[in-house]
Amino acid sequence: MDxxxxxxxxxxxxxxxxxxxxxxxxxxxxxxxxxxxxxxxQLRYGPNRIGPWGMFQSTIHGFxxxxxxxxxxxxxxxxxxxxxxxxxxxxxxxxMLVIPWAPGAIAADFNIGIVYFFAIIGLSVVGMLIAGxxxxxxxxxxxxxxxxxxxxxxxxxxxxxxxxxxxxxGTLNFREVIEWQLDHGWMLLWQPVGWGIFYIASLAEIxxxxxxxxxxxxxxxxxxxxxxxxxxxxxxxxAEYVALFxxxxxxxxxxxxxxxxxxxxxxxLEGFGGTLYGIFWFFLKSYLFVFVAVWLRATLxxxxxxxxxxxxxxxLLPLAMLxxxxxxxxxxxxxx
Amino acid sequence: xTSEVRIPDPLHPERTEEARLRAAAGLAPAPSTGGEYAxxxxxxxxxxxxxxxxxxxxxxxxxxEMLVNIGPQHPSTHGVMRLVAKVRGEVVVDIDPVLGYxxxxxxxxxxxxxxxxxxxxxxxxxxxxxxxxxxxxxxAFEKLYGVxxxxxxxxxxxxxxxxxxxxxxxxxxxxxxxxxxxxTPILYAFINRDEVVDLLASISGxxxxxxFFRVGGVNFDANDEFFSRLGTWRAGxxxxxxxxxxxxxxxxxxxxxxxxxxxxxxxEAMALGVTGPSLRASGVPFDVxxxxxxxxxxxxxxxxxxxxxxxxxxxxxxxVAEIKQSxxxxxxxxxxxxxxxxxxxxxxxxxxKPGRAYAAVESPRGLYSVYAISDGGPNPYRFRMxxxxxxxxxxxxxxxxxxxxxxxxxxxxxxxxVMGGVDK
Amino acid sequence: xxxxxxxxxxAKQLGRRRDLSAPxxxxxxxxxDRFADLAPTVWTDEDTVEVRIDGERNVExxxxxxxxPELNFFMLADAAAVDYGPTEHFEVVYHLYSDLxxxxxxxxxxxxxxxxxxxxxxxxxxxxSFHEREMYDMMGIVFDGSRxxxxxxxxxxxxxxxxxxxxxxxxxxxxxxxxxVDPLERPETWxxxxxxxxxxxxxxxx
Numbered sequence: 021m022d023x024x025x026x027x028x029x030x031x032x033x034x035x036x037x038x039x040x041x042x043x044x045x046x047x048x049x050x051x052x053x054x055x056x057x058x059x060x061x062q063l064r065y066g067p068n069r070i071g072p073w074g075m076f077q078s079t080i081h082g083f084x085x086x087x088x089x090x091x092x093x094x095x096x097x098x099x100x101x102x103x104x105x106x107x108x109x110x111x112x113x114x115x116m117l118v119i120p121w122a123p124g125a126i127a128a129d130f131n132i133g134i135v136y137f138f139a140i141i142g143l144s145v146v147g148m149l150i151a152g153x154x155x156x157x158x159x160x161x162x163x164x165x166x167x168x169x170x171x172x173x174x175x176x177x178x179x180x181x182x183x184x185x186x187x188x189x190g191t192l193n194f195r196e197v198i199e200w201q202l203d204h205g206w207m208l209l210w211q212p213v214g215w216g217i218f219y220i221a222s223l224a225e226i227x228x229x230x231x232x233x234x235x236x237x238x239x240x241x242x243x244x245x246x247x248x249x250x251x252x253x254x255x256x257x258x259a260e261y262v263a264l265f266x267x268x269x270x271x272x273x274x275x276x277x278x279x280x281x282x283x284x285x286x287x288x289l290e291g292f293g294g295t296l297y298g299i300f301w302f303f304l305k306s307y308l309f310v311f312v313a314v315w316l317r318a319t320l321x322x323x324x325x326x327x328x329x330x331x332x333x334x335x336l337l338p339l340a341m342l343x344x345x346x347x348x349x350x351x352x353x354x355x356x
Numbered sequence: 357x358t359s360e361v362r363i364p365d366p367l368h369p370e371r372t373e374e375a376r377l378r379a380a381a382g383l384a385p386a387p388s389t390g391g392e393y394a395x396x397x398x399x400x401x402x403x404x405x406x407x408x409x410x411x412x413x414x415x416x417x418x419x420x421e422m423l424v425n426i427g428p429q430h431p432s433t434h435g436v437m438r439l440v441a442k443v444r445g446e447v448v449v450d451i452d453p454v455l456g457y458x459x460x461x462x463x464x465x466x467x468x469x470x471x472x473x474x475x476x477x478x479x480x481x482x483x484x485x486x487x488x489x490x491x492x493x494x495x496a497f498e499k500l501y502g503v504x505x506x507x508x509x510x511x512x513x514x515x516x517x518x519x520x521x522x523x524x525x526x527x528x529x530x531x532x533x534x535x536x537x538x539x540t541p542i543l544y545a546f547i548n549r550d551e552v553v554d555l556l557a558s559i560s561g562x563x564x565x566x567x568f569f570r571v572g573g574v575n576f577d578a579n580d581e582f583f584s585r586l587g588t589w590r591a592g593x594x595x596x597x598x599x600x601x602x603x604x605x606x607x608x609x610x611x612x613x614x615x616x617x618x619x620x621x622x623x624e625a626m627a628l629g630v631t632g633p634s635l636r637a638s639g640v641p642f643d644v645x646x647x648x649x650x651x652x653x654x655x656x657x658x659x660x661x662x663x664x665x666x667x668x669x670x671x672x673x674x675x676v677a678e679i680k681q682s683x684x685x686x687x688x689x690x691x692x693x694x695x696x697x698x699x700x701x702x703x704x705x706x707x708x709k710p711g712r713a714y715a716a717v718e719s720p721r722g723l724y725s726v727y728a729i730s731d732g733g734p735n736p737y738r739f740r741m742x743x744x745x746x747x748x749x750x751x752x753x754x755x756x757x758x759x760x761x762x763x764x765x766x767x768x769x770x771x772x773x774v775m776g777g778v779d780k
Numbered sequence: 781x782x783x784x785x786x787x788x789x790x791a792k793q794l795g796r797r798r799d800l801s802a803p804x805x806x807x808x809x810x811x812x813d814r815f816a817d818l819a820p821t822v823w824t825d826e827d828t829v830e831v832r833i834d835g836e837r838n839v840e841x842x843x844x845x846x847x848x849p850e851l852n853f854f855m856l857a858d859a860a861a862v863d864y865g866p867t868e869h870f871e872v873v874y875h876l877y878s879d880l881x882x883x884x885x886x887x888x889x890x891x892x893x894x895x896x897x898x899x900x901x902x903x904x905x906x907x908x909s910f911h912e913r914e915m916y917d918m919m920g921i922v923f924d925g926s927r928x929x930x931x932x933x934x935x936x937x938x939x940x941x942x943x944x945x946x947x948x949x950x951x952x953x954x955x956x957x958x959x960x961v962d963p964l965e966r967p968e969t970w971x972x973x974x975x976x977x978x979x980x981x982x983x984x985x986x
Contacts, residue, residue: 062543158424162446162761229537230609238432238535239762322537323609324762325446407936410928456933463918464943499826626855629907642855647877648827648884714828714875714884716857725858727873740860740873750907779933 035127039116043109043262048078050261053307054314061318085254093156093247100154105248105255107147112259112266115140119269120194122279122298133194134186137270138179141225144259145171148234151256152244163243166325167234170224173332174231178221180340184214184347185274194270198278208275213343215275217336222271224328226263229317233325268309269302276305392416398423399440414452420444424761428457432535432765435775439752441764448764451756453749458779466739471497471571471706474739479565482743482777484527487513487520487556488719489777490569492726492741495650495715497571500708500730509573509698510652515689516556516568517717518682522593523552524720525633525675525682528772529600532672535765536613541600548596551589558582571706573699586690590683597679605676614669618755618767621666628754629747632722634771637674638666644718656688668770675772705734721745721772743780745773804829804883810850815841828884835872835891835898842887842904845876853878853885859901859911861891861919863945869893870921874901891921900926918943 052067055077059066067074092101117140118133120126130136145167152164185207186192189200201207208215224231235243242248245256272278279298323331394417395403406412417423427438436457442450462481466474474497478489491513498505505513523545530545553563559582560568560575568575604610620630622640635642641660645653661677663670708730716725722744731737748771755767807829812819818841821832833841845853853876862871870891875884891898900923901908912923913932920941923929931938940947 058539062540063547064543158422162424165445229539232537236537236762238537238765241431318540319603320538321533321604321607321609321613322762324613324760326760327612404936407930408926408928411930456931456935459933461942467943627906629856629905629910642877642879647879648882711825712828712830712886714858714886716875716884723857725875727858727860727875729862738862740858740862742858742860747907747910750910 032128035117039127040113043113043116043258044082046265047258047261048082049307050265050310051078051081053310054261054317057311057314058318061315082254085251085257088250090250090252091247095156096247097154097156100150101247102252104147104151104154104244105252105259107150108144109147109255109259109262111140111143111147112262114143115266116262118194119266120198120273120278121302122295123195124295125299126195129193129195131191131193134182134192134197134274137194138175138182141263141266142171142175144263148244151248155244155247157247159240159242160244160246163234163236163240163246166236166240167227167244169325170227170231170233170328170332173329174221174224174336177217177332177336177340178225180337180344181211181214181217181221182274183344184211187344187347187351194273194278198273198280201277202280206275206277211275211343211347213339214347215271217340217343218271218275221332221336222267223313223316224332226267227260228264228313230320230323231328232317232322233328236322238322264310264313265306268313269306271309272302272305278302394423399425411452414440414442414450417442418444418449421449426761426764427454432769433775434531434768434773435778437773437775437778439764439768441756441761443761446760446762448756448759448761451753451764453752455746455749455779458775460780462780463739463741467736470734471501471708471736472704474736475569476565476567478741479567480776481741481780482719482721482724482745482774483564484524484774485520485719485721485724485777486564486566487517487568488717488724489741490566491517491651492715492717492724493728493739494569494571495717496713496726496728497706497708497736499713499715500711500728501571501702501706502708503572503700503702505573505700506697507652507694508577508696509700511689511693512559512574512578512698513569514651514653514656515578515686515693516559516566516574518685518689519552519556521682521720522679522686523549524772525679526597526600528675528720528769529597529604529672531772532668532766532769533600533604533610535769536610536762538603538610541603544596544599544603548593551593555582555585555589558585570699570702572702573697575699577698578693583690586686590686593683594680597676601676604672611669613763613766614672614770615665615667617668617759617763618751618770619665619667620751620755624754625666625751628750630722630751630771631744631747632718632720633674633678634671634748634751635722636661637663637670639664644716644723648716650715650717652689655692656685658685658688668766671770707732707734716742719744721774721777722748741780743777745771745775746778746780749773749778804881807851807881807883807885814844814848814851824883827882828886829881830886830888832888832890835889838872838874838887838889839899839901839904842874842876842901845885845887846904850880851878852880856901856905856908856911857884859908859915861915861921861943863893863919863943866893866946870896870919872898872915872921896921897924898922899924900929902926917941920944 052075056066067077070076070080092098115137117128118126118130118137148167149164152160152167185197188207188210189197191197191200204210227234235245245253248256279302281297281301393406393412394415396415397403406415415423421442421444424441424443425438426441427433428436433439438454438457440452440454441448462477466477469477474493475490478493479486481489526545526548530542533541556566557563559578560566620638622638625635625638626640631642639662641662643660646660658681661674661681663674710730710732712729714725714727716723723742724744725742727740728736729738751771752768756764804824808822808824811822811829811831815831818831818833823830845851855877856874857877858875860873862873864871870893872889872891874887876887877884889898898921900912902912909926909928910932912926913929915921916923916929917931917933918941930936
């Protein structure tokens, strides 16, 4: 039993605890943004009663979820019905493990971080599928099947679009991708098509408008979450917004230089100050993309399920393939 | 431009095509070939034998099919109605509207009310076009009683019904977007509606159920303050409408979901009794304001607008064009507004001579008509209302087979049904 | 409230005129020409022309009105039923629209009240289906040949026909002389099988 192992375990426990705790304020901020930003866009006030500018509205929502009756349909499959919110939430929380917040502030600095991330974020589809199946509700079932079809389809272009980044950076480690961008400029400049595919596919992957087919409140009531109430629904709700933040963060890390300051372009400071500086820029950029997602939600109607699948297989996938081949060709040709 | 794309049925590709051809040839849908009668337990009702051939057809399930209740509590059924959808996966095989959740027996109530109090009962029928609901009975009762409303009253009537049409069509734009997942247009539409409703409240005294029309005139005169508010409103009315247009009309997602969706040809629409903007969007220039001009519409200059697509997008564009037409009409009405009284001398309880009268108006949803029979008593012997959205709903079983559940909402919203009117 | 069970005599003899100089005069002449047998029943007022027919003839007459190129009444504006009281008859009233004539055409089809049957017109206008379902639901008029004649507003287990004139509203029923008539729906009368069972068991005993 050596000290390194103990330290490692301790560090792991500390990191996971911090991350699990971090999901709550992250979700709260994103939800608050959604409420307030959409309200402004729709010429409404939005929440303005609880706290200054209604800041504690999401907190109150959280307490409301805790206080609500936990209802389960009679004929629901109890085990899977209970398990589903956990799976979705854990998928979101576990993928936070590899997010590069700032230099020296990564919970787990894997050398296969990118692979780990895409493996874990895809787990949420299992949760939604079993939620849809276990609820004993036709809308839930349709929603669950939609989520399976949609997420499995979009996972492919999503992952392929990142392979270009991996080929260019020559690494599967988020920290090294960001350090590569310190030398070469934002990955966006090298992989614009890859970014476009990644952005569209990531919106579909986390069920954001215009691809919110899974929840689709005007069609499927609430999709797989129809029969959920109380804190079980709260977990789905949290997971959804945490996933939105995570996807934005990962996109920032892969294409927008992560914690690197855009001015002077690209730069990072050393030491503890550098960590804080990096966190500042990382959050700023991430929330910018959260804002864009909220903006899209206020603007666009929903695409239809067959259009969604058609786009994944007929447009995004060939484009991602092409992008990958061209990138690989250029890398081999120029011996980058 | 509007090529019709139907999603092939995964298990029986021939079936939807056959259904389409049969519908085009005017034949009844093919009876279900296989399957078992599933009964009503599958939609959560006590079981009973089917009453009609059609009911047996709807509730007979082939392999891989299931029945989904869309409603009566569902986010996008425009009130309380139930669509029993037979689906195979997400593909709708058949659809059966079930009505009556909001039935209040307004016709019967009106037959037991005096002619003047009928106006209060018809208001909550089609609650987005209350002014039109009052217009038709007012005309019918005036015919029965043999009284004519003063010209200023007629102008004020035309003014308020056109104002009503502006917000009703504006809301349709919002609901169309809402049922397709767009959150914002409905809020802009409600801003527009609030402005109009405030305006109408300033003349009628009530915000939603105006109770403004009287036999032989209107309740209040339009004063200077009303006209000054009308001017302010007129200056900014297109703002929210244009905001919605910017969000929707050229939006690629919106166009992709609506063009070629729910195509209703002119002859089909007429056979089904679809009227109003939905019929004109199929290219039939039928507008009661032109076909049988009532009130002062023969004195106003306007053309019947039509679109040729016959799809959801054409029905949407038709509404947008009609909002602008209504604003144009409002301008003309205000220009020509004469002075004079707004109410003819009519007693509180009238006993018209025995007779029959039919009066039809163009409501935002189509031909709204009233057939009233007087037997000389103080209340109508028979009071019949034909509500356009009630009849338009019959298009749903025609249009939906072969489409997706998501399209059900888009197509239904394009007919703009209001359940208060459907269920009377 | 008035006694609604007694037919009001006035309802039958309604003041009408036949005015060939009215805007619809041309239509009246055309109708007299095409439907010579119906001539005595053609009447006009300022914007409506009226024809009365027997219930059984509705499909034939409406089809001719629709398909005749000079009449061209291609649109069914309304179809409604009227009850003229327990001792009288029903009427199914069709309102038609034509782009060639400046008047609505009203076709009143007389239906026997004791045996209210008439052919469906869904073969002519598919959209008449909901109207016919409503008439069936509210008045109890049966349209033969309809594929889908079931209640549309009331629940399927409802037994009464609420818009008939002998169906009284509660406040009318309280002080009406409708003694012996029980027009209001009572839940205990819904399930007739109870009575059938009682009848059969009593037979078995005897």
